[in-house]
Amino acid sequence: MSQGQWYPPEWPERIRALASGALTPVPPRRAATVMLLRDTPDGPSVHMLRRRASMAFAGGAYAYPGGGVDERDARPVRWAGPSRAEWAARLGVDEAGAQAVVCAAVRETFEEAGVLLAGLTGDTVIGATAGEEWESDRRALVGRELSFAEFLDRRGLVLRSDLLGAWARWITPEFEPRRYDTWFFVAALPQGQRARNASTEADRTVWIRPAEAAAGYDGGDLLMMPPTISTLRSLLPYATAAEALGAADGRDLAPVLAEARLEGGELVLSWPGHEEFTKHIPTTGGAR
Numbered sequence: 001m002s003q004g005q006w007y008p009p010e011w012p013e014r015i016r017a018l019a020s021g022a023l024t025p026v027p028p029r030r031a032a033t034v035m036l037l038r039d040t041p042d043g044p045s046v047h048m049l050r051r052r053a054s055m056a057f058a059g060g061a062y063a064y065p066g067g068g069v070d071e072r073d074a075r076p077v078r079w080a081g082p083s084r085a086e087w088a089a090r091l092g093v094d095e096a097g098a099q100a101v102v103c104a105a106v107r108e109t110f111e112e113a114g115v116l117l118a119g120l121t122g123d124t125v126i127g128a129t130a131g132e133e134w135e136s137d138r139r140a141l142v143g144r145e146l147s148f149a150e151f152l153d154r155r156g157l158v159l160r161s162d163l164l165g166a167w168a169r170w171i172t173p174e175f176e177p178r179r180y181d182t183w184f185f186v187a188a189l190p191q192g193q194r195a196r197n198a199s200t201e202a203d204r205t206v207w208i209r210p211a212e213a214a215a216g217y218d219g220g221d222l223l224m225m226p227p228t229i230s231t232l233r234s235l236l237p238y239a240t241a242a243e244a245l246g247a248a249d250g251r252d253l254a255p256v257l258a259e260a261r262l263e264g265g266e267l268v269l270s271w272p273g274h275e276e277f278t279k280h281i282p283t284t285g286g287a288r
Helices: 011-020 084-091 095-113 132-142 148-155 210-218 225-233 241-250
Strands: 029-040 043-051 066-068 159-160 165-171 181-188 202-208 260-264 265-269 276-280
Touching: 011 260, 011 265, 029 132, 029 241, 043 095, 043 165, 066 095, 084 095, 084 165, 095 148, 095 159, 095 181, 165 225, 165 241, 181 225, 181 241, 202 210, 202 265, 210 225, 210 241, 210 276, 225 276
Parallel strands: 029 181
Antiparallel strands: 029 043, 029 066, 043 202, 165 181, 260 265, 265 276
16 A cells, blocks of 8 residues: 555544435535646656645645636636637536636646746747736735736736646545545646746645656655545656647546445445555544
8 A cells, every 4th residue: 555645534434424424525616736747858847836734635745736716717818729618528517617627727827836828829828927016916816806817818818728738537535524626737837937836835846757756655755645646647658748748638537536335344445446545444443
């Protein structure tokens, strides 16, 4: 069993409550997260942040920039790349929902990493996003004083949806009090831009090769949630960021949702198709 899996101590009790009918699942909130890649001589590295230990959800775990969809993310924006209808078909939602998820992916990447997947035209990408004016707009987005549509309009920018590749979809288990229906995307770091730790939820960020991060997880040094380590491992075959982006269209976006069942006197927690995360929980004790 891998040693770096994020596993809160309250999970067994909540799983038992779900199995007995004492716990009613809360509806998941839509969210988006981006695996930001850059090429190195040893292959692509991915930008990861470590969530502060004080965070209620996944404190201390490594993750990617991302967050929940803001209802204002569905507001009309200047758009380049696949149409909203094409994205709707790819993501399995309606057109308004598809735009909101894609906008959330781009917005959250800017809010948490300072990287912006947008340009002055549909075939250009903005250069450096450093400086007080950019930082002022970023803070206004984080504080919800400014919608993403207003931000793009103010700067005359076009959202470059073609710079994203949809990679995976995971839904938080039904026994969790905070639940997210999260789409994972891949994107390459635009030339001239630099990623940084712009998130108040993270205490550090790293550029790390997927193989190195996976080894840290397997050794118990890097804490991660199942979706994070699963998507990291799925990046291992690709030698460049462009290769990974090129493979995105062929990725299966069927949602992965954990299942909890009673089996032989134990509660078994599993993620279908991802056996490495299976947990066996005695009906009177903790997990093993």
